[in-house]
Amino acid sequence: MDFEQADALNQAIRLLSLRHRARAAALLAPLGLHPGQEALLLELARTGPMIQAQLSEALGCEPPSVTLMTRKLEASGHIRRQPAPSDKRASIVELTDSGKALTKELRRLWRALAEETVTGIPAETLAELPGILKTMTGNVDTRRPRHPHDGRDGE
Template sequence: MDFARADALNQAIRLLSLRHRARAAELLAPLGLHPGQEALLLELARTGPMIQAELSEALGVERPSVTLMVRKLEAAGHLRRSPAPDDQRATVVELTGKGEALAERVKELWCALAEETVAGLPDETVADLPALLGVLTNNVDTKRPRRRENAQRGRR
């Protein structure tokens, strides 16, 4: 790929990421949330109670960041923490009734943000976007071995 094409692609992805996060922050602010906290609430709404370390892994966020988010959301009454029954060193995090209600409001905002983001695109393109973006994400995932590195190892 030549530089002009690479630059256009990388700039488009960078700008989308920045603007999407900024728009999400605008929508979340009236709820008293910051970007990232909505993902934590939505993950717990999807899965139910989770050990905090598993929550960190599910969100792809460092443990100290999750600890800070959990503390803030717990202080606001949206989450409850308790020791894990089988491991007193682990902490289980779950939504409170107030947190469940907030997660429902976040779902509404998330739908609105998604609709705003894909406005003007054909339905077929919108349907293909999650898989396409998933491939792009996997291609740059620093936690996965690189295909090129794997190919080179196979040649040795």
């Protein structure tokens, strides 16, 4: 890949990420949520109660970020945390009735954001897009070992 192609790709990914997050923030603000909190609530709706460390892994977030999110969501009444029976240092996180009701609205907003984001993309491309994006995310996952650099700088 030459520099111009690499630059165009990296810029497109950067701008999509920034604009998607900003649009998500605008949709979440009326619900009193910040980006990232919706992912935590939706994960709990999908999986049921889980240990905070497992939630951190599932979300791909650092544990301190999940701790901060859970504190805020607990203060707003959307989740509750309790000590894990097997390990009193670990916390089990679960949705409250308020959190369960909120996830219904989050699903609607998340679907609307996805539809808005992919407007104009052909159906056959859209069908492949989640797999492509998952591969790209795995390629830049900082939690996995790096491939040895082949020494070329692309010039």
